[in-house]
Amino acid sequence: MSTVDTKGFSLSKVFLYIGLLIWLVFSVFPFYWMIVTASRGTSSIFSYPPHLTFGSDLVVNTQHLLANIPFFRSMLNSVFVSGSITLLHLFFCSLAGFAFAKYEFPAKKQLFYLMLATMMVPGQLGLVPSFIIMKTFHWVNTYYALIIPGAASAFGIFWLKQFSESTIHDDLLNAGRIDGCGNFRLYYHVALPIMRPTLTAFGIFSFMGSWNDYLWPLIILNDPVRYTIQVTLSSLNGIYFKDYGMVMAGTLYATIPLLVLFAIFSNKLMGAVTVGAIKS
Amino acid sequence: MKKLRAVITAAVLGVSLMVTACSGTPDTTNTANGKVTLKLWYWNSSLSEQILSEANQKFPNVNLVSEKIGGNFESKLLASLYADAPPDLTGINSADFVATMVKDHSQFLNLNDFPEVQQAKKDYLDWKWNLASTPDRKYQVALPIDTGPIVLYYNADLFKKAGLPTDPEEVSQKLKTWDDYMAAAKQMKEKINVPMFDNVSTIFTAALNQGNEYYFKSDGTPIYETNPVVKNAWNLAVQAHQLGLSADIQGGTSAWSAAADQGGYASLIGASWMVPQLSQSVKQKGVWRVAAAPGGPGDIGGSFIGIPKNTKNPEEAVKVALWLLNPQNELRMYPDLGLYPSTPSVYDDPLMNKPSDFFGGENINKYLSASAKAINIGFQGPYDNQISNYFKQDLSKVALNNMDPNQAWEEAMKKIKSQMQRLME
Numbered sequence: 234m235s236t237v238d239t240k241g242f243s244l245s246k247v248f249l250y251i252g253l254l255i256w257l258v259f260s261v262f263p264f265y266w267m268i269v270t271a272s273r274g275t276s277s278i279f280s281y282p283p284h285l286t287f288g289s290d291l292v293v294n295t296q297h298l299l300a301n302i303p304f305f306r307s308m309l310n311s312v313f314v315s316g317s318i319t320l321l322h323l324f325f326c327s328l329a330g331f332a333f334a335k336y337e338f339p340a341k342k343q344l345f346y347l348m349l350a351t352m353m354v355p356g357q358l359g360l361v362p363s364f365i366i367m368k369t370f371h372w373v374n375t376y377y378a379l380i381i382p383g384a385a386s387a388f389g390i391f392w393l394k395q396f397s398e399s400t401i402h403d404d405l406l407n408a409g410r411i412d413g414c415g416n417f418r419l420y421y422h423v424a425l426p427i428m429r430p431t432l433t434a435f436g437i438f439s440f441m442g443s444w445n446d447y448l449w450p451l452i453i454l455n456d457p458v459r460y461t462i463q464v465t466l467s468s469l470n471g472i473y474f475k476d477y478g479m480v481m482a483g484t485l486y487a488t489i490p491l492l493v494l495f496a497i498f499s500n501k502l503m504g505a506v507t508v509g510a511i512k513s
Numbered sequence: 514m515k516k517l518r519a520v521i522t523a524a525v526l527g528v529s530l531m532v533t534a535c536s537g538t539p540d541t542t543n544t545a546n547g548k549v550t551l552k553l554w555y556w557n558s559s560l561s562e563q564i565l566s567e568a569n570q571k572f573p574n575v576n577l578v579s580e581k582i583g584g585n586f587e588s589k590l591l592a593s594l595y596a597d598a599p600p601d602l603t604g605i606n607s608a609d610f611v612a613t614m615v616k617d618h619s620q621f622l623n624l625n626d627f628p629e630v631q632q633a634k635k636d637y638l639d640w641k642w643n644l645a646s647t648p649d650r651k652y653q654v655a656l657p658i659d660t661g662p663i664v665l666y667y668n669a670d671l672f673k674k675a676g677l678p679t680d681p682e683e684v685s686q687k688l689k690t691w692d693d694y695m696a697a698a699k700q701m702k703e704k705i706n707v708p709m710f711d712n713v714s715t716i717f718t719a720a721l722n723q724g725n726e727y728y729f730k731s732d733g734t735p736i737y738e739t740n741p742v743v744k745n746a747w748n749l750a751v752q753a754h755q756l757g758l759s760a761d762i763q764g765g766t767s768a769w770s771a772a773a774d775q776g777g778y779a780s781l782i783g784a785s786w787m788v789p790q791l792s793q794s795v796k797q798k799g800v801w802r803v804a805a806a807p808g809g810p811g812d813i814g815g816s817f818i819g820i821p822k823n824t825k826n827p828e829e830a831v832k833v834a835l836w837l838l839n840p841q842n843e844l845r846m847y848p849d850l851g852l853y854p855s856t857p858s859v860y861d862d863p864l865m866n867k868p869s870d871f872f873g874g875e876n877i878n879k880y881l882s883a884s885a886k887a888i889n890i891g892f893q894g895p896y897d898n899q900i901s902n903y904f905k906q907d908l909s910k911v912a913l914n915n916m917d918p919n920q921a922w923e924e925a926m927k928k929i930k931s932q933m934q935r936l937m938e
Contacts, residue, residue, distance in 0.1 A: 276793045279770035364592045373598055448585055452592045455552075455600075457580055467583025471558035472606070472816065473786035473851070 264488075271482040278477050294482035298469075304483065306458065307465040312490060314379050314450075314461055315443040321384035322439045323432050329385065330393025331424045335401060336416075345394075352387045357448070364452060378453045379461075383443055389435060396431045397424060433501040441491055462487045549826045551833060553579040555604035556586065559658060559816050560837065561846045568833055575829055587613070594620045599821035601830045605655050607815045611645055613895040614819060615654050622820045624653035627831050636840050640890040641855045645817050648731035648892065654819050656838050659852035661784030661814035662884035663719060665804045666791060669873070671779040675701040681875055685805035691720065691749055694807035698758040701779055708760040711769060711778045713750040713912045714905045716759070719782035720746035721901070722811035724891065728900045731892040735933060737900055738926060750908050751918045761912050770794030773801075782806045784813040785853035785881050792871040799873030803880050810884035815855070857886055896936060903929050 270278050273288035298304060332338075333345055363382065364373070372378040401424050409423045425432075447463045454460055460468075466483045469476070553565070560579075568577045580600075582589060587610050593599040594617070605611050614621065624630040625646075630653065634642060637657050645655035665688065669679040677697055678684050688694050698709030710716055721727060724742030729735055737743055753759045760778040762769050772778055773794045781787075795801055818838060820830045836842070843854035844862055859865060860882040868874040907925040910916040 276796070279767050279794050280774070280796070283767065283771075360588065361592055361595050364596050368596045368598060373596070448588065451582070451585055452589045455580070455593075455598075464583070468557055468581035470556075470583050472556035473814065474558065474789050 267481055267485050267488075270477060271485040273478055275475075275477045290478055291482065294476075294478040295486075297476065297479040298483045298486075301469060301479070302465045302483070303457065304462075304465070304486070307460050307462040308487070308490070310376075310459060311444060311462040311487075314376055315440050317376075317380045318383040318443040319436050319440045321380065322386065322389060323436050325385035326389030326435070327393050327425065327428055327432060328420060329390045330395075331397050331401070331420050331428075333390065333394040334397035335403070335406060335424070348387045348390060352391075360448070360452065363449075367453060373453060374455045374459065376459070379443075379450055382449075383446075386439075389439065392435060393428065393431065396428060401427050430501060433498050437494060437498055440494060444491060548574055548576045549829050550576045550578060551602060551824075551826060551830055552600040553577060553602040553604075553818075554582050554586070554590065554600045555579060555818075556606070556816070557581045557583070558850050559604055559852070561842070561849055563849070564837060564842050564845065568837060571836060572829070572833060575833060577833060586610075594821060597823055599823055601820065601824040601826065602834055603819055603821060604658070605645070605817040605819050607644065607661070607812075607817075608893060609895055609898040611655065611817055612893045612897065615645060615647055615652075616895050618647055618652045618654050620821060621654045622822050622824070622827055622831070623651075624656065624820070624831065625651065629835060630656070630831060633835055633839075636858060637855050638857055638885060638888070640812070640888050641815065644890065644893065645819070655817035656819075656834050657855035658816045658818060658838060659786075659843070659846065660855045660885055661786055661812055662853060662881050662888065663722065663782055663784050663806045663811045663813055664877070664880045664884055665780060665782055665806045666787060667780035667802055667804060668773075668776060668778075668800055669802045670800050671701070671705065671707055671776055675704040675707070675779070677701065679802070681802050681804040681880070684802070685880070688804070688807040691808045695749075695752065695756075695758070698753065699756060702756070702758060707776060708758055708778045709780055710753050710759040711772070711781045712761055712763060713754055713759050713908045715764065715781050715783070716753055717746045717750040717905060717908055718813065718901070719806065719811060720749050720808060722813055723806070723809045725889045726891040727893065728897050729892060729894040733894070737929060743904075747904065747908070747918075747922065751911060754912045755918075759912060765790075782808075786814055786851055788871075788877070789851050795871075798871050802872050802875055803877040805880050805883065810887040810889075812885075812888050812890055815853075853881060853885065857882070860885070896933065899932065900929050903932070 269285065269287055271294060272291040273284065274290050274293070277284060277288055277290070333341065367373050367378040370377070372381075405423055405427075406419055409419050414422065445463060446461075447467065450461045451464045451467070454464060457465070457468075466480065466487060469480050469483060562579075565577065565579045569575065582604075586604070586606070590599065590603055590605075599620075605614050633656075638660065641657045641660050642653075643650065645657065646653045665684070667684060672684070673679045675697075677700065678687050688697055694709075701707055701709045721742060724740075724746070726736065726740055726742055728737040728740070728743065754761075760772060762772050762777065770790070770793070773791060774796055791801055818834045820827065820834060824830050838855075840854070840856035840859045843852070843856045844859040844864055846852040847854055847865055848867075854860070854865075860878065865878045865882075866876050869877050903925050907916070907921040907928075910924075911918050911921045
């Protein structure tokens with residue numbers, strides 16, 4: 234870890250900061266642009282040269298938005314769905330990842346590869362079969378159809394297996410066993426605390442993933458009262474025409490929960506990136 | 514750690530609250546108070562909300578629940594059809610979407626079985642009606658909502674500077690054919706060095722839709738390689754590029770809108786529903802005008818309402834659909850939403866013939882209605898849009914990367930053939 238000189242002025246540091254600054258501008262600009270378009274009317278968005286400053290139509294756009302869609306209800310739905318998926322996802326993936334990493338059981342390898350194979354199948358391909366399964370369960374137009382299939386993922390299990398393998402030492406587990414821990418307590422009291430930083434990062438990713446999911450909720454939900462925010466927002470698009478200001482205002486508000494989540498967990502997220510270096 | 518725990522606890526609490534709140538929601542598909550509930554899926558602004566709400570007064574025994582579906586409408590509908598859980602009425606877009614539904618017509622009620630539909634048929638444009646029926650005309654899958662007759666939109670200021678006529682009537686007279694249009698485009702370039710066309714895709718789409726045969730014959734025989742209509746559309750687009758007559762600005766972008774406003778190109782052939790896009794893009798009124806499209810009439814876009822066969826109340830569904838789309842209601846959707854009616858009897862109505870401020874006080878319906886009535890449409894297959902997209906992709910390689918046109922044609926052909934082989938199997 235000697236890439237950055239922490240003392241005084243150095244040329245490489247200047248370059249580093251210039252590079253980071255450019256990167257910052259590029260990554261922040263789309264978000265800035267979203268706020269700009271959300272605060273302008275459609276004809277003003279399309280004017281040339283483009284206006285780079287905030288307009289005065291944010292309130293109007295917001296009013297249109299609230300008049301056209303049940304915005305708060307949909308946000309609540311999304312928080313509920315994504316929150317449940319994330320909690321279940323963290324639980325099941327860490328449990329399975331831990332098991333794959335630290336236990337020996339029959340056909341372990343085969344099961345693991347079988348699971349990885351499901352990652353190779355594009356999700357769209359399973360759309361109709363999944364829909365038929367949900368219909369058989371009478372889960373169409375319910376949140377079960379969104380939450381239960383999202384409760385575990387091959388990618389998550391793979392990620393947490395790799396992490397458990399490199400960070401959870403067998404000695405620790407054996408110590409736990411001597412103290413009388415059963416398997417679940419080993420998971421809960423030994424493995425889980427070690428996995429926590431990664432779980433934070435993984436939780437943010439799963440929340441983002443399910444928050445932004447569009448196609449499956451669109452297909453499975455039929456009652457506008459239950460729509461998640463992405464489905465509701467897309468219903469704003471007209472057949473030939475879009476009120477960009479209104480759509481962008483909605484998109485802007487829909488990203489706020491993600492930003493809040495990131496703000497709360499950001500220091501833990503950074504911890505997750507460096508934890509390997511500190512522990513071993 | 515405490516904070517994390519608090520957050521998680523709050524989330525779990527929220528979750529349980531929501532679950533209890535949701536389990537109380539009544540199932541809207543049930544019949545309530547002796548009323549028949551009909552569910553309708555449609556695109557936002559493809560039907561008038563006002564008229565939809567009036568339907569409930571018009572039919573006191575019907576509770577019409579309409580839901581706006583955004584992107585991926587077709588995926589949602591297909592999944593629901595295969596799972597036997599479709600809505601009672603559904604919007605169906607033109608081109609691939611309606612052609613796919615016609616191919617899968619067994620999923621829908623045959624509207625020809627209803628005498629009131631047979632009776633209403635005469636109210637609609639023949640060609641539009643036929644887009645939603647099987648080639649033998651025995652099975653009618655859907656009823657027409659709006660249509661998209663094409664016209665020429667042009668910047669009269671630029672036409673004047675280039676020494677071209679500016680009056681819609683004169684423009685329509687002078688630019689009758691694509692040859693005339695190309696000649697005018699050359700003149701425009703020589704005199705004031707402004708491209709006549711916005712991009713080559715617009716040219717290809719317009720010229721293709723002016724034909725009456727596209728990529729397949731109605732029996733499914735592929736003709737995309739040999740059909741002179743396709744080749745002609747391709748050649749016109751290539752020619753416009755080679756002579757430097759296209760601005761090469763992609764449609765639907767802010768650059769396109771800016772160029773329309775700033776005189777970046779002088780004209781385009783587009784459907785009736787381009788009007789709101791143009792009028793939102795261009796600040797100054799009276800600059801853009803409408804004339805007849807060089808090369809003849811054509812149709813782009815428009816939609817339908819179909820009734821999936823699973824509906825429990827076919828009689829009511831048909832009655833409601835017929836009422837929603839009767840000529841008077843189609844008429845009302847034109848001033849409100851810019852949806853051009855499929856019912857020619859209303860084309861002479863004063864509501865449709867108001868002078869347009871944006872187009873310099875012109876009655877643009879004169880050219881729209883002439884185009885709509887004269888359209889001679891051919892068979893559209895379920896894969897037409899996909900094929901068009903391949904052609905347009907390779908056309909933009911010609912336009913933007915100066916790819917050799919023959920090589921581009923070969924490349925498009927190769928992609929289309931392998932794709933069709935996969936789909937037809």
